[in-house]
Amino acid sequence: MPQAILIAGGAQRFAVTIDDFRRYLEQAGIGRKRIREYRSAYLDEGVLEARLSIAASERTRSPLVIAFCGHGGTHGWAFDDVRSFDYPRLADALAPGRRPVMVVNDCCHAMALAEAFEKRGLSKDRFSLIAAAEKDETTRGGLLPLVIDNWSQCKPNRFGPELRWGAKNDHLFFPVSIDTKTA
Secondary structure, three states: OOEEEEEEOOOHHHHHHHHHHHHHHHHHOOOHHHEEEEEHHHOOHHHHHHHHHHHHOOOOOOOEEEEEEOEEOOOEEEOOOOOEEEHHHHHHHHOOOOOOEEEEEEOOOOOHHHHHHHHHOOOOOOEEEEEOOOOOOOOOOOHHHHHHHHHHOOOOOOOOOOEEEEOOOHHHHOHHHOOHHHO
């Protein structure tokens, strides 16, 4: 059964977007118990790292989607003015295991994550990234609503502002691909 880890940045608009994505995943058939939702204002970086590592290393071929909606920099996710979660740390946390992992990175400089994946030697067959902006660009957001719209129609994200790296595993999160009997 697919699993999801959803992380919202500090602003209310990020939380609303993450809530919309959670609702999509629930309607698509991922059971509520398989979705973990975090608000960066209340998030300890060590706890996040542990949760990501445990989820990525589960002994399953069932896919994992990680969605971040918030502020980002070339180094990683910016939770607030002081706390952040850097991309090399994220790549290290996701490395163990064999399950397919898709990251939907809806923040400025989102494609910088691909560089961390490559430096860590993560396989493009196992990992995929849909990014809202190039590593040297900013964005006003809006990637997750586009993903929701496309996946609801069983269409991969190919057109629009998003950027791609790695496997194109969108189909693993289409409503018809999720076995709702095991939710």
